[in-house]
Amino acid sequence: MTAEPSTLVQRPTTARIVGALLLRDLVVMRRELPYFLIRTTLQPLLFVVVFGYLLPRMGFVRAAYGAALLPGILAVSLALSSVQAVALPMVQDFGWTREIEDRLLAPVSMRVVAAEKVAMGVIQGVIAALFVLPIARLIMGPIEALTGAHLGVVILVAILGGTAFSMLGLFMGTAINPQQIGLMFSVVVAPMIFFGCAYYPWQGLSALPVMKYAVLVNPLVYVAEGMRAALTPALPHMSLVTVLAALVAIAGVFWALGLRGFERRAMG
Amino acid sequence: MLEAIRTIGLRKVYPAANGRRLRAWNPGAAPRLPAAPALSPSPAEVVALAGLDLTVGEGEFFGLLGPNGAGKTTTIGILTTRVRPTSGTAIVAGADVVTNDTEVRLRIGVVPQRPNADRSLNVRENLLFHAAYFGIPRAIAARRAAELLDQFGIGDKAEAKVDQLSGGQQQRLMIARALIHEPRVVFLDEPTMGLDPQARLALWEILRALHAAGRTIVMTTHYMEEADRLCDRIAIVDRGRLLAVDTPARLKAQAPGGTLVELSLDGPAARVADGARTLAGVTRTEAVGSMVRVYTERGGDLIPALIRVAEAAGRGVRDIHLSPPSLETLFISLTGRKLD
Numbered sequence: 001m002t003a004e005p006s007t008l009v010q011r012p013t014t015a016r017i018v019g020a021l022l023l024r025d026l027v028v029m030r031r032e033l034p035y036f037l038i039r040t041t042l043q044p045l046l047f048v049v050v051f052g053y054l055l056p057r058m059g060f061v062r063a064a065y066g067a068a069l070l071p072g073i074l075a076v077s078l079a080l081s082s083v084q085a086v087a088l089p090m091v092q093d094f095g096w097t098r099e100i101e102d103r104l105l106a107p108v109s110m111r112v113v114a115a116e117k118v119a120m121g122v123i124q125g126v127i128a129a130l131f132v133l134p135i136a137r138l139i140m141g142p143i144e145a146l147t148g149a150h151l152g153v154v155i156l157v158a159i160l161g162g163t164a165f166s167m168l169g170l171f172m173g174t175a176i177n178p179q180q181i182g183l184m185f186s187v188v189v190a191p192m193i194f195f196g197c198a199y200y201p202w203q204g205l206s207a208l209p210v211m212k213y214a215v216l217v218n219p220l221v222y223v224a225e226g227m228r229a230a231l232t233p234a235l236p237h238m239s240l241v242t243v244l245a246a247l248v249a250i251a252g253v254f255w256a257l258g259l260r261g262f263e264r265r266a267m268g
Numbered sequence: 269m270l271e272a273i274r275t276i277g278l279r280k281v282y283p284a285a286n287g288r289r290l291r292a293w294n295p296g297a298a299p300r301l302p303a304a305p306a307l308s309p310s311p312a313e314v315v316a317l318a319g320l321d322l323t324v325g326e327g328e329f330f331g332l333l334g335p336n337g338a339g340k341t342t343t344i345g346i347l348t349t350r351v352r353p354t355s356g357t358a359i360v361a362g363a364d365v366v367t368n369d370t371e372v373r374l375r376i377g378v379v380p381q382r383p384n385a386d387r388s389l390n391v392r393e394n395l396l397f398h399a400a401y402f403g404i405p406r407a408i409a410a411r412r413a414a415e416l417l418d419q420f421g422i423g424d425k426a427e428a429k430v431d432q433l434s435g436g437q438q439q440r441l442m443i444a445r446a447l448i449h450e451p452r453v454v455f456l457d458e459p460t461m462g463l464d465p466q467a468r469l470a471l472w473e474i475l476r477a478l479h480a481a482g483r484t485i486v487m488t489t490h491y492m493e494e495a496d497r498l499c500d501r502i503a504i505v506d507r508g509r510l511l512a513v514d515t516p517a518r519l520k521a522q523a524p525g526g527t528l529v530e531l532s533l534d535g536p537a538a539r540v541a542d543g544a545r546t547l548a549g550v551t552r553t554e555a556v557g558s559m560v561r562v563y564t565e566r567g568g569d570l571i572p573a574l575i576r577v578a579e580a581a582g583r584g585v586r587d588i589h590l591s592p593p594s595l596e597t598l599f600i601s602l603t604g605r606k607l608d
Contacts, residue, residue, distance in 0.1 A: 011374055012403020020400035028388040098384040102394070102445065104350065106401035107374035267352050 017108045021116040024103075029124065036124065040081040041132050044073045045139070051199065052140040067145040067235055070136055071227035072198030077132040078158060079196075079220050082125030082165035083172065083189065086117050090173030091181050094265040104266050114170060114262040118255075121166025126158050145232040153240065157226035160247040164219055167254035174261030196220025201228060203236035222246040270326035271359075272453050272484040273347060278320040278356035280342050280508075284312040316342040318508040319356065324486060324501075326452075329479045331499035332488040333595070335605070339508040340488035341381065344457045347486065348378045361452045374402065377446030379456040383438035385430040391417070391441055392426040395448050402449035409448065416444035420474060436467030443474060454478065456487040460494060472498060492595045496520075502595070504602060511602040516595065523598040526551075527567040531574060532587040533558045543577040554604070561600065567592075 029036065052069050055061040093100035103113050137143070176184050196218050197205070202225050205212035215221050225238035226247070317339045324330045332340045345351030347360050349369040358365045361375035385394050392413055399409035417423040420440040425433060433441060439459060446454055456475070460468040475498055479485055489495050495502050496516045503513040512519060533540060541555035541562075549566035560578075564570045568590055578585050591597050600606060 010403065011371075016403050017401055020397065020403075023400065024386075024389070024397045027393075031388075097387070098380070098382070099386050099388075101380060101384045102386055102398050103401060105348070105373055105378055107370045107403075108401075109370060267350060 011107065014108055014112060017106055018112060018116055021103060021106070021113065022119065025116070025120045026123075029120070033127075036081070036085075037128060037131055040084055040124075040128050041077050044076045044080070044132060045135060047076075047199070048073055048136045048139050052136065064144070066140040066143045067232050068201045068204075068228070069199060070133075070140065070143060070146065071231045072196075072200075072224045073136050074129045074133055074158075074231075075161065075196070075220060075224035075227045076193055076198045078125040078129040078161055079165045079223055080189070080193070081128035082121040082162045083169040085124035086121040086166045086169030087173035087176070088181070090117065090170070090262075091176055091178050094174060095178030100266075110263055110266050111259055113266075114259055118163065118166040118170060121169055122159060122162035125162035125165060129158055143232075145234050147231065147233065150230045150233060153230035154227070157223065157230050157243065157247075160244060160251070161223035161226060164223070164247045164251040164254065167251050167258050168219060170258030171254045171261060174258060174265045192218055192220050196224055198224045201225070201236055202238050219247075219250045222250070271323055272326045272328065273322065273324035273330075273358070273360050273486065275320050275322045275343075275347075275358040276356055278317055278322075278343070278346060278358055279315075279354045280317040280339075280346065280351065281354045282314040282316055284314075315508050317346075317353070320505075320508070320510055322503060322510065322513070324453075324484065327482050327484055329475070329485045329498060329500045330487070331495040331502040332486065332505055333490065333492070333495045333502050333599070334488075334505040335490055335603075337507070338490075338505045340490075340505060341457055342508075343505070344378075344455050344486070344488055348376060348455050349373055350378075374449075375452045377449065377451035377454045379439070379442045379446045379454070379459055381457040381461065383435070383442050385438060385441055385445070387430045389430075390426070391422065391428050391430060391433065394430065394441060395445055398445045399448045404449060412448055413444070416447060420444055421470070434467075436463050436470065439463060439467070439471065440474070443471075447478075451483075453484040453486065456485065458488055458490070460489070460491065468494075492599070496595055504595075504599060506603045512598070519595055519598055520593055523593045523595075523601065526563065526565045526593050528591040528597040528600065529562045529564060529568075529570060529574060530589040530591070531560045531562070531578065531585055532589075533560065533578060533583040534586055535583050537583070539581040540578045540583055543581055544574055547573050547577065552601070556604070563597070563601065 048069065051061060052066050056063045056065065104110065106113065172184065172188070195215050197215060198220060202212070202215070202221060205215065222238070222243045226240065226243040228235065228237035229240045229243060320339070320343060332343060334340050342351055346353050346358055346365060349365050349372050352366065360372045363371035363375070365372050386397065389397060395413035395416065396406070396409050399412065400406070414423070414426070417426055420443065422433065422437050422440055425437065430438065430441070460471055463471065472494070475485065475487070487498070499516060501513060501515055502519060504511045504519070512522065514522070531537070531540070535558055537555035537558050537560040541553040541560045544550055544560065544562050545553045547570065549570060550562055550564050552563040554561045562570070562574060571588060575585055
């Protein structure tokens with residue numbers, strides 16, 4: 001026969017455990033926030049300095065370019081932050097330190113632990129975007145087409161985009177060897193940024209039809225175009241419905257792949 | 269006796285260790301894979317556990333003893349819900365490790381082979397957050413954390429970073445973490461590996477106190493002495509199989525023919541083993557390469573006769589080693605090899 005169930009520890013609710021997991025990550029995030037922001041937003045902001053400030057003043061780039069650039073810069077910051085916030089710690093945890101073990105021993109399903117990591121990725125992505133927006137606007141000066149009228153849409157795109165990229169981070173974080181993390185960011189993330197319609201609008205690629213349809217495999221395109229639809233709706237942009245549908249689909253695919261990887265890595 | 273753990277026909281087969289996929293997906297776990305190619309059903313697979321039946325009683329201090337690659341870590345992995353068995357059943361603290369894994373995790377504490385404290389947090393936070401993952405109210409967790417840290421002699425390190433602790437202190441932090449949610453069963457995987465002798469003795473004291481307090485403890489080790497001194501019962505495992513399970517005293521009594529005399533020779537030992545078998549008081553002999561093992565009731569008295577047998581067979585004796593009846597001699601007789 002088996003022993004009587006323990007009365008010492010009452011089974012906690014899933015919500016309570018998720019709260020504890022989130023609190024741990026928020027405490028750690030608060031300590032590392034400055035380094036985190038520098039790591040994920042310095043590159044996009046330097047891009048703003050060159051293409052949103054220097055080149056327009058030199059006359060190489062028309063001032064109107066700023067309206068196409070700003071939503072893209074937000075998209076890059078959001079996507080980079082979300083993907084890194086999930087992937088980098090996970091590569092370390094599963095590759096070497098196994099520090100995540102104490103959370104995998106929590107009395108909760110492993111997919112809850114994975115989902116909490118994704119939620120933190122979204123939070124960090126949104127924080128990075130909020131951090132970059134005023135600074136970029138300050139560097140570029142007034143942007144005619146920019147409007148804050150569709151704040152709800154901005155938030156929706158930010159959360160959906162952050163979710164899609166956090167789930168991409170979950171997939172990358174469980175699929176990559178620690179030794180290859182640098183290579184992976186050079187080979188996957190860098191092309192993703194440059195071919196992600198962040199620094200130019202998707203409609204602008206009409207001059208290059210092959211390119212225009214090839215970049216559609218790139219998740220960043222939808223975040224950047226979604227930001228354009230929300231922040232500069234008067235300028236040409238991809239339809240918001242397409243953007244939202246694509247982001248939901250991308251999130252679904254990488255959640256399925258990422259979860260499979262997570263469970264595979266978590267189960268020894 | 270109430271049961272804390274029961275396994276029935278537990279099997280674990282890992283896919284090919286040299287497979288492309290495993291290398292890409294599991295770099296950190298690769299060294300932990302036990303290698304037992306001789307038992308593999310196909311060259312592509314590694315059988316880590318080949319049908320394990322175990323029962324551990326409530327309150328028992330149970331030892332899993334075996335060499336590296338015996339399947340100890342895999343067994344602990346399955347019992348702690350971190351490795352999925354290929355087949356078979358395991359019930360821990362009343363719940364099935366596969367179908368009810370979260371219930372099992374609620375009732376167990378795990379001390380890993382290598383300390384893996386959360387290095388983004390300080391020592392006290394490691395305990396507080398672990399308690400929070402188990403839904404323990406913060407005030408209770410804070411009190412328990414302070415008690416455990418004091419009890420394990422790291423109370424003054426509560427605010428320290430994990431990296432500032434010594435190996436022994438980190439191991440004690442892992443035990444404190446495993447205990448903060450008051451689990452019914454505590455698992456320790458090679459807890460004293462890599463510790464200096466002093467830290468090892470300190471850990472033994474902690475484990476004895478836990479046992480005295482009525483906690484069920486399952487520990488793996490490849491140190492005979494450790495298993496002998498601490499455990500109520502010991503399971504001897506090798507190559508994924510259970511070879512013997514009993515109290516240390518009864519296991520030692522099973523050791524064949526008393527003393528083990530090992531002779532290292534300057535050439536193949538087969539003929540010497542045959543000759544030694546005819547000597548009075550010899551219960552068993554075996555030859556392994558240039559080494560002959562002789563189990564005898566006569567102890568050291570047999571040595572001159574053994575040397576004569578060796579010389580008669582044209583072999584010189586390079587070294588002689590005597591082992592009194594012990595878990596070690598039993599282990600060698602069961603597995604044909606030494607523990608470490």
